[in-house]
Every structure is written in structure tokens, then in C-alpha cells.
Amino acid sequence: MTQVFEKKGLTKKSENISEWYHDVVLRAELANYSEVKGSMIIRPYGYAIWEHVQKTLDEWFKEDGVQNAYFPLLIPMSYLQKEKDHLKGFSPELAIVTHAGGEELAEPYAIRPTSETIMYKTFSDWIQSYRDLPLKINQWANVVRWEKRTYPFLRTSEFLWQEGHTVHQTEAEAIEMTLKALKWYKKFYEEQFAISVYAGIKSESEKFAGAKTTYSIEMVIPDGKALQAATSHNLSDNFAKVFDIEFLNEEGKKEHPFQTSWGLSTRSIGGLILSHGDDSGLIVPPRVAPHQVVILIVGGDATVKDHAMKISHQLRQRGVRIAVDIDSEHSLGFRINNWELKGVPVRLEVGAKEIEQGTVKFVRRDTFEKGFIPLDELEAKIPELLEAIQNELFEKSKKNRDNLTINVDSLDLFKESLEKQRYFIRAPWCEDAECEAKIKEETKVSTRVLELERTEEAIDGACVGCGGPAKRRWLFAQGY
RNA sequence: CGGGGUGUAGUGUAACGGUAGCACGAGACGUUUGGGACGUUUUAGUCCGAGUUCAAAUCUCGGCACCCCGACCA
Numbered sequence: 001m002t003q004v005f006e007k008k009g010l011t012k013k014s015e016n017i018s019e020w021y022h023d024v025v026l027r028a029e030l031a032n033y034s035e036v037k038g039s040m041i042i043r044p045y046g047y048a049i050w051e052h053v054q055k056t057l058d059e060w061f062k063e064d065g066v067q068n069a070y071f072p073l074l075i076p077m078s079y080l081q082k083e084k085d086h087l088k089g090f091s092p093e094l095a096i097v098t099h100a101g102g103e104e105l106a107e108p109y110a111i112r113p114t115s116e117t118i119m120y121k122t123f124s125d126w127i128q129s130y131r132d133l134p135l136k137i138n139q140w141a142n143v144v145r146w147e148k149r150t151y152p153f154l155r156t157s158e159f160l161w162q163e164g165h166t167v168h169q170t171e172a173e174a175i176e177m178t179l180k181a182l183k184w185y186k187k188f189y190e191e192q193f194a195i196s197v198y199a200g201i202k203s204e205s206e207k208f209a210g211a212k213t214t215y216s217i218e219m220v221i222p223d224g225k226a227l228q229a230a231t232s233h234n235l236s237d238n239f240a241k242v243f244d245i246e247f248l249n250e251e252g253k254k255e256h257p258f259q260t261s262w263g264l265s266t267r268s269i270g271g272l273i274l275s276h277g278d279d280s281g282l283i284v285p286p287r288v289a290p291h292q293v294v295i296l297i298v299g300g301d302a303t304v305k306d307h308a309m310k311i312s313h314q315l316r317q318r319g320v321r322i323a324v325d326i327d328s329e330h331s332l333g334f335r336i337n338n339w340e341l342k343g344v345p346v347r348l349e350v351g352a353k354e355i356e357q358g359t360v361k362f363v364r365r366d367t368f369e370k371g372f373i374p375l376d377e378l379e380a381k382i383p384e385l386l387e388a389i390q391n392e393l394f395e396k397s398k399k400n401r402d403n404l405t406i407n408v409d410s411l412d413l414f415k416e417s418l419e420k421q422r423y424f425i426r427a428p429w430c431e432d433a434e435c436e437a438k439i440k441e442e443t444k445v446s447t448r449v450l451e452l453e454r455t456e457e458a459i460d461g462a463c464v465g466c467g468g469p470a471k472r473r474w475l476f477a478q479g480y
Numbered sequence: 481c482g483g484g485g486u487g488u489a490g491u492g493u494a495a496c497g498g499u500a501g502c503a504c505g506a507g508a509c510g511u512u513u514g515g516g517a518c519g520u521u522u523u524a525g526u527c528c529g530a531g532u533u534c535a536a537a538u539c540u541c542g543g544c545a546c547c548c549c550g551a552c553c554a
Contacts, residue, residue, distance in 0.1 A: 008516060009492080009504090018548090092552065114554090147553060148481065155553065208554095216554090228554060265554045298514055333515035351514065361514090444550095479553080 007337060012279045017223050024273060025152045028282045028342045038150035038157035042266070045342065046153075048290035049269055050160065054140060056192055057162060057264065060184050066136040066164060071118050073142075074109035079117035082242040086116065089209020093145040095157075111144040116210065116235075116261055119165050120243040127167060129248045133257060134177070135167040153270030154227070154480060161265035167245065167257045171236060174258035175213075178234045181262035182215045182452075185230035193268065194285040194390055195219060195275045196398035197229060198424075198475060200449030205433050208261075212236035218448045218475065219271045220401040224422025226448045226477035227271050232262035275397055276366075282343030283366050285393050286386035291323040293382060294344045296335055298351030300328040308350045311360060311378065318379050320386070340365060345389050346382065366393060405475070411464045414476075415443055424448070424477045428470030430463035439465040439476070448475045 006012070010027065011019040025031050030046030042050065058068070074097060080087050090113045097109045112118065119137065127135060144158045164181060168174040186199045198218045207214035211233035219227040239245070240256040249255050276283040286292050293315060297308045305326055312324045323344070327335055339347055349361040359372040366389055373381050405424040408414045417423055425445065429435070440446045454473055463470040 143554090145553070148551080149553090159554070161554070231554065263554065267554050300513075328513075331513050331515085331517055333513090333517085335513095335516090337516050349514075353514075 006279050007281060007341060010279070010281065010341075013222075013277060014279070017221075017274070020277070020279075021270075021274060022152070024277055024282050024341070030269070030273070030282075031152045033152070036157075038147060040152045040156050042160075045290060046269065049272070049284070049288055050266055052192075052288045052290070053188075053264070053268060054162070057184065057188060058138075058140075060188075061136075061138050061162075061164065064136070064180070065134075066138045066166075068139065069137050070139055070141065071112075071115050071122070073112055075112050075115075075118045077108050077110055079121055080110055082117065083210045083239055086210035086239075090114070090145070093147060095144045095146050112141070113143055113145045114261075114263070115139060115141070115143075115163055116165070116239060117243075120239050120245060120259070123165075123167060124243050124245045127245055127247050127257065130169055130250055133167055133169050133247060134173065136164070136177075137166070138162055138164040151270065153273065154267055156266075159266050161263050163261060163263045166260045167240075168259070169247070169249070169255075169257060171234075171258045174236070174260050175234055178213070178215060178232045178260045178262065181232040181260065182217065182230075185217045185232070185262075185264055188264070189217060189219070189229060189268075189271075190394060192285070192287050193272050193275070194287075194393040194397055195271065196394065196401040198401075198449055198451055200451040200475070201455065202231075202449060203431070203433070203436060203447040203474070205436060206447060208233045210235065210238055211261075212238065215452075216449055218477075219275065220404050220424055220477075221271070221274050221480065222400060222404075224404050224424070224477070225480050226424065227267070227274070227480045228448075229268060229271050230262070230264040233260060235259040235261060275400075276393060277343070278366075280337075280365075281341035283393070284343040284345065286345045286390045289343070289345055290321065291342075291344045292321045292386055293346045293348060294323045294325055294339050295348045295350060296325045296332065296339070298332055298349055298353075301352075304351060304355065307355055311348070311350065311375075314379055315382055318383060320382055346385055364389060407473075408464065409461055411439075411442075414439075414464050418443060418445065422478055424475050426473050426475055427464040428459055428461040429472070429474045429476075430466055430468045431471045431474075432463075432466070432468075435463060435465035435468075443476075445476045445478045448477050448479075450474050 010023050013020040029043050031043055032041040034041045094113060095111045098105060126132065140162050142158055142160050146157055147155050150156050166177050168177060182199055186197060189195045189197045202214040202216050208231060213234040215232045216228050217230040219229040221227055237256040237258050239259055245257055246254045247257055273282060295308050295312055297304050308324055312322050315322050325335055343365060345365050347363045354360050358375050360378060361372055363370040405426060406417060407426045408417055409428065414425060414427060436447055450472055457472055459470055459473060461470045
């Protein structure tokens with residue numbers, strides 16, 4: 001029987017995932033609420049996870065020739081007004097600076113909700129010839145989108161992200177880049193965050209303001225809702241035209257280039273929390289865990305402490321990220337509970353008993369499986385154990401995703417299936433925007449994506465929304 | 481921004497219109513430490529403003545804040 005270690009005062013995840021989420025964010029010390037409405041303070045433990053995200057993605061980007069740069073926080077309103085769809089999409093959530101230096105500004109500045117406009121204005125100067133292409137720029141930055149309802153990490157008014165922006169000679173190249181970014185994100189979620197996700201194309205009504213095509217990563221949250229976890233846009237030459245980006249091609253003729261933009265934000269950490277946590281708190285997959293292992297010393301004498309330090313040194317040399325808890329103020333149980341809340345994948349305990357036996361006690365955070373590892377096997381066993389945990393977390397996430405995805409062929413069944421439990425529903429759809437709006441009104445679920453592997457799949461069925469001829473099977477779900 | 485709800489120590493809760501109490505936390509001292517230790521002790525509160533009343537945490541009105549549900553959204 002699996003022992004469950006509930007936490008005092010922690011709402012059960014299965015009972016109220018929203019309350020559980022808030023509790024965990026605060027008690028695992030990921031973030032604090034701030035005085036500024038809708039903003040949060042990311043605490044060191046939460047920020048360490050973000051730093052890992054940055055490090056991993058940044059490496060992949062750079063291998064592909066993407067260079068980091070930094071553009072201004074403030075964007076002249078006139079820039080945003082150039083692309084009308086873009087402006088329309090973002091204007092409801094803009095924060096605008098109207099005064100500075102004690103005076104009213106002649107032209108207000110918007111705090112960037114995203115940086116397409118300010119970057120592309122500059123790109124038009126940078127790009128003259130086909131020799132300047134492709135241009136691949138990435139920026140790690142904060143952006144502000146004034147949201148009406150906010151949650152820590154999942155939707156804050158100010159959030160951190162990376163935004164990649166590339167410029168290409170041909171649309172085919174741009175599409176290739178868009179898909180490459182999407183694949184980075186999918187790989188990131190699967191291999192680093194151990195979360196199984198869907199990757200696909202957004203419907204016309206759900207796409208990015210100003211894009212020709214938006215691709216996205218959709219995460220299946222254990223409550224059956226969908227979280228848009230990253231996006232990648234094929235901007236075609238929409239922005240190039242309005243920002244006068246032109247290059248001379250090999251024949252000496254002027255052409256507009258084709259562009260992409262793609263981003264992943266601190267929202268990803270919200271997805272991580274929701275995906276892996278349990279009634280004991282957070283569970284952080286080993287590859288992204290700020291601490292992969294915590295050593296707790298049991299009893300306060302110097303021999304035990306020395307022994308623990310020696311072990312930590314050994315493991316650190318093997319590349320294991322490790323914390324040593326030598327707290328002698330609190331009881332062992334108290335300390336254990338705190339580390340469990342923080343989701344450290346493996347806990348080691350060292351006390352007089354272990355020293356005598358020449359072992360170390362280990363406990364897995366995800367399964368609570370425990371045992372003793374002989375000291376001389378520790379260096380080999382811990383990396384193995386971490387790898388196993390990483391893989392099992394992913395398998396569990398995949399199973400969860402599959403269990404929460406169902407195929408449905410009629411609107412009645414569609415509605416019925418949502419009565420007891422939210423699902424990702426894969427259903428035939430005519431791809432008409434009005435029909436989509438109708439489905440959303442009647443069932444609260446909207447199209448999430450057309451999965452990449454189903455873009456070519458022709459089907460004969462009837463659309464679940466209007467009964468007309470369906471084109472392809474899309475994923476529908478309620479958004480976060 | 482629409483609909484609903486709630487505001488009491490740092491947190492969670494209690495008090496018929498009649499002495500604001502309890503628990504946790506935090507601080508001090510001592511004893512403890514193999515799954516959220518114990519004793520002694522200290523600490524701190526009715527969101528703001530008006531009204532009704534002999535008397536308001538409690539009733540009324542206004543403001544503000546927060547929460548839940550919608551619309552918007554990485």
C-alpha cells in the first residue's frame with residue numbers, strides 16, 4: 001500500500017486543484033503575491049526553475065544560429081498601430097505610459113505586450129540584402145498584458161519569456177523555422193518538464209494577432225483543461241510589408257522577406273506545478289529541479305554532519321544538484337514535510353544507523369518508495385534513480401494525457417462526455433469560425449489545435465458543430 | 481468589464497446588537513529531534529467612512545479590497 005503523506009493545511013489536489021495550486025505556489029516558496037495587482041514576486045526557488053528553462057532553451061537556440069539581443073521596454077503607440085490586426089488583438093490589454101519626466105508625453109508609449117513592432121522597425125534598417133538573411137534574434141524579457149483574471153505563473157499581468165524573431169528569404173524557410181521552434185518547445189516539455197503535450201495548428205480565430213498561421217503546444221492539465229504552453233507563428237510577409245522590411249535578392253530585385261516569432265513564458269512553470277504535484281505538494285522532475293537530492297541529517301552530532309557533507313561532495317562531483325539540510329532546530333518530520341512540499345525528487349537520510357550499516361536511506365518523492373543504498377554504490381545509483389524518476393514522470397503524464405483525450409463524433413455525445421469530467425475531445429469539424437463560436441457557446445470548450453500529424457488526414461464524417469461536411473479532426477477543450 | 485460572495489491579530493477561525501476569544505505562526509528561555517515535538521512566557525486584530533442605537537465585529541448606506549463564476553488571454 002502506498003503511504004500518503006498529506007500536508008497540514010494543504011488542500012487536496014483532487015478536491016480543489018485551484019486552491020491546491022495557490023497553496024503549493026506559496027508554501028513551496030515559488031512565488032509571493034505582490035502589492036501590484038496581477039503581478040507576482042518570483043522567489044529564488046521558483047526563479048531557479050526559470051533559470052533552468054533559460055539555460056536549456058538558450059543552448060538549443062544558439063546551436064541553430066539564433067543570437068540574443070535586447071530591445072526597449074517602451075514602444076511608441078504609432079508602431080503598434082501599423083499592423084491593424086496586431087493592434088486590435090493587443091489593445092485591450094495594453095498598459096500605456098502617458099507621463100514621464102513630470103510632463104505629458106506627445107506620443108504615449110505602450111509597455112511591450114510583445115516586441116514584433118519595435119524589433120521589426122529596426123530590422124528594416126538591419127536588412128538590406130539577401131546576405132543579411134536569415135536573421136535570427138531572440139530576446140529574454142518581461143512583457144505586460146493587462147489581464148482581467150490572474151493566477152500566479154499561469155496568467156500574470158507581467159511575465160517573463162523568451163521571444164524569438166526570425167527573417168527569411170522565402171516563406172518555405174519561414175515555415176520550416178516556425179516548425180523548428182515548435183519542435184524545440186515540444187522536446188523541452190517532454191524531455192525536461194516530463195510533460196506529454198499536443199503540438200498543432202491554431203484555428204483562424206485563435207491565432208496570434210497579425211500572424212498567418214499560429215502553431216501551439218497544448219498541455220493537458222489533470223483537471224481536463226487546456227493550457228497553451230508555447231506558441232510559434234508564421235508571420236508571412238504581413239509585418240515586413242507594414243514595416244518596410246525589404247532585401248535585394250540575388251537578381252538585384254527588392255523583395256519583402258518572411259518572418260516568424262515564437263515564445264515560451266513563465267507560464268510553463270504553472271504547467272509544471274499542475275502536471276506533477278500531488279497531495280503532498282510539488283513534484284519537480286529531476287532534470288529541472290533546483291535541488292535533485294536533499295540530504296537530511298538525523299540527529300545533530302558532528303560525525304553525522306561530516307558524513308553527510310562527504311556524501312554531498314561525492315554526489316556533487318557526479319553533477320548532482322544537491323542540498324544538505326543540517327537544521328537541528330526543527331524535528332525530522334517537519335523538515336521532511338517541507339522538502340516534500342518543495343518537490344525535491346530524492347531525499348537521502350543519514351543518521352547513526354546508516355553510518356553503522358554503511359548505507360544511506362533514500363526516499364523517492366513521486367512514489368514514496370524507500371530503501372537503503374550501500375555507500376559504495378551511491379555514486380552510480382543516484383543518477384540512475386534520477387533518470388528513472390524523470391522517465392516515470394513522463395510516462396505518467398502521457399498516460400494522463402491519453403486518459404483525458406477522447407474521440408467523439410456527434411455534438412450530443414460531445415456535450416454528454418463533458419457532463420461529469422472535462423476532456424480533450426478529438427472531433428470532426430468543418431473549420432468554419434461561426435460554427436466554432438457556436439460550439440464554444442454551447443459547451444464552453446473551444447478548438448485547441450489541429451494536431452500536426454493530422455493536418456493531412458482526410459475524413460468523411462459530419463462536423464460536430466453544424467452537421468455539415470467535416471474537414472479534419474481537431475482537439476477541443478476548455479482553456480485555462 | 482458583467483454576475484455572485486466575503487472582509488475579525490502574520491494566517492485560519494469564533495463571538496444573539498451587550499467584556500473581541502481560540503488555534504497556528506512569530507519572539508524569548510529550557511527540554512527535545514528516525515514522519516509536522518513539549519513546557520513556561522511574550523506578541524498582535526474587527527478594511528475605510530458615514531448612519532441607526534444607551535450600546536455595532538454584528539443592522540443600514542457608500543467606498544475599497546479580495547475570492548468565486550463568466551467574457552479576454554502566453
